[in-house]
Amino acid sequence: MASALMIQGAGSDVGKSLIVAGLARAAMRRGLRVLPFKPQNMSNNAAVTVDGGEIGRAQALQALAAGVEPHTDMNPVLLKPETDIGAQVIVQGRRIATARARDYAAMKPSLMGAVLESFGRLKTRADLVLVEGAGSPAEVNLRKSDIANMGFARKADVPVVVVGDIDRGGVIAQLVGIKTVIDPEDAAMIRGFIINKFRGDPTLFDDGYRLIETRTSWRGFGVLPYFSRANELPAEDALGLGDARKPGQCRIAFLALSRIANFDDLDPLKLEPGVDLVMVRPGEAIPGDVRLVVIPGSKSTRGDLAFLRAQGWDIDLLAHHRRGGHVLGVCGGYQMLGSSVADPDGIEGPAGETPGLGLLDVKTVMSAQKTLTRAKAVHARTDQPIDAYEIHIGHTDGPDRARPFASIDGAPEGAISADGRVHGSYLHGLFTSDNFRKAFLAQMHIPATDQGYRSRVEGALDALADHIDAHLDVEGLLAMAR
Template sequence: MIQGTGSNVGKSLIVAGLCRLFANRGMKVRPFKPQNMSNNAAVTSDSGEIGRAQALQAMGCRTPLTVHMNPVLLKPETDTGAQVIVQGKRFGTMRAREYGKHKAELLPKVLESFEKLRAEADLVLVEGAGSPAEINLRAGDIANMGFAEIANLPVILCGDIDRGGVIASVVGTHAVLESDEQARIKAFFINRFRGDVSLFDDGMREIESRTGWQGLGVVPWFADAGKLPAEDALDLAKGDGNGAIKIVVPVISRIANFDDLDPLRMEPGVTLELVQSGTPLPLDADLVLLPGSKSTIGDLKFFRKQGWDIDLKAHYRRGGHIIGICGGYQMLGQTISDPDGIEGEAGTIEGLGFLAVDTVLTPNKSLVETSGKHLASGAPVKGYEIHIGQTEGLDCARPAFHLRDETGRPKLDGATSADGRVIGTYLHGLFTDDSFRKVYLSGFGDVSELAYEARIDAVLDDLADHLENALDIDAVLNIAHSSS
């Protein structure tokens, strides 16, 4: 199990790299994260959802996604509450204190998923969440030491030198743990070092002497990390690229499945600008993309509070294009109704009015991988749906895509304005498909040559080589074998 001295110290990326490293050695590897918190989810081959980081790790393993790789996923809907996903399906919506009371009953499901992966793999790489030093959360823990203890896993600790104070964070973690937990941690390594790693030799020896843990090495800064899909919205850069086509994305408060943006970030001919709250949408945008949301009605109110509704109307009057994906699609319609109060208070809210469609939020969630074609161009497309709600209206007579539903039957998706400049769709991942992306961007004068998934695959190989050169991998395997 890889645990960290804190959140965002690079655990997810390290596990993804190790997954590819061991897969390249011919091993059957599986990623596992008992509990994750993210609104950036992926749809699995068994029709559930897991955190996007585990999807990247599965890609590192070269294995299909399954709900068992992340049996508990928390998807924040407000500052104090989250939707709880258990083995890929909605379990309920809870406040943090309420969830704490339910963790014990979720443990059997977590262990069941872990045992399924362990039975089919040579090696399971388990990622912790946050830090084991958060001892105020230790009671009923299923994310860090609580799970490691129940599953009898050896632990390797990751410290991040880029944020500063790494010696204190590693030694401090040792200091606050119970003696049996200190003993469970067998080794540590330091991540994200910039410059000559030998300059930290004394630091490694100091940590070893104060903790008794084995130092596995120092991982230098991996410059291509930004090319891999991010799971945390805090990792989203404000802007990427300097291409002629300017695509603008308003960053709503509960932005979800923002990996839709990753292929666009890598396009040389595109400038992708993420507009933060309090900042107007720029006047020179060619396309405004409204992303997915975990709380569509709340984010629509947030959108209007920023004045972005006025900016979007001005953008459209100037001849600009708009595309809305999932929650963004729902916002572009005439109304959004929540008769059962799924997202809060029951009622109906007026949409942005760019598409003649209306949405009714329903308890049932659509979770499906799908493929088909873009009707306007005939280009093939593939992606996934992950949404609640049904959308209907006059503009649905001009659908965006011809797809297949979860049973394989054909269906039409999305809506298009009469002039073709506004598109709404429930299809996530559409820009990941090279064929569709090339055709779509050609409408703005771009000639795309990016092979996105091949690029990601190559970066994972580079990351594996990077870790092979930095860490004592034989020691990592010896530690893993000590638990078998």
């Protein structure tokens, strides 16, 4: 049976996912078979697994760091928000319900069995299981039914290290406060802490570091400087896509939908030196000088159609198209491009039908059955291979399907408008295929390099492991796992 170590956070977005990925790569390079695990994740950024289910994208990246295929056991409970108060509940890779927050709180204790079952299977297949928490153990109001942090750590008897983010300020209060508010038996599971995202001279924090050790009696495992290559790894949060602007380069815009999903489709575009990827935020207009507008995936197609219209983006898209611009809709974005989206059974929300943008002559009907598959496709216009995956509900058909975007095993996939400037596809991850990305962008006179996207991600993971080895007590962390 494998040993295990859990990385929890003093809050959300403190860097837990990247630290687990870096530790996984560092441990793998020491000859250990490592498997990642997150009991519960909340994300609309999902990956299709080797066993035909779905898990959070962060766990898929951690699996890549560990040199293994992603599996549904790595993230047994995945919540995919559909509204402000409700989410799709995925258990061991399969949707079991859509639940409001209060209903899910009542459901959580019944899911601990599936969590422990998946964790147990991973332990039989590994030397080390690295576990990532969710949110913070300081959320003591949620402790009674917790399956993501201390509730899991106590049940599975896994030692915990807590990560604090010094970049956002207040890291001493974050860590000391956790020790103060949590149950003493929970606090006994915490064996140490890590300070993350430090900028500047780390010796200036020596006194603060010692104060945390004294006030908590936890061991410090190091101060980790800000990792500058984090933007080369698949984004955990869509906001990270809008950070690296490159004025003067060819502009591609994408719409920040309210229920944006699988937004890491855009990561390879962000890394192209000749591309300035522009996030169009709510209340902003689509810039008039972009060559391509991408409508990404959505967890609520009809809801995001209403959101899109509320921003005036429907008018902007029509103007962009009239100027000769190109539009690409991926998954939910593809569905929005058609003439209508019908949900007769209320799968994604209230039953009904919503007019689409009318840029493609297709219609979509939602159905309960979800498509979850990896796909090897061929782009129709350029004959370039696309290594991708599908994760969607609904069926799309209509006259523009006679001009498919791609083919899968000879069958048509997606649609292209009669003028050839509006493209729709269910293929996620399409831009990770280097030859396709270069050929597709060339159609719009957008330059792309020959750089291998996957090799660049691998290089960033190696650099992350080097970074963690240089600044943290990795041997101490591995020795503490049990």
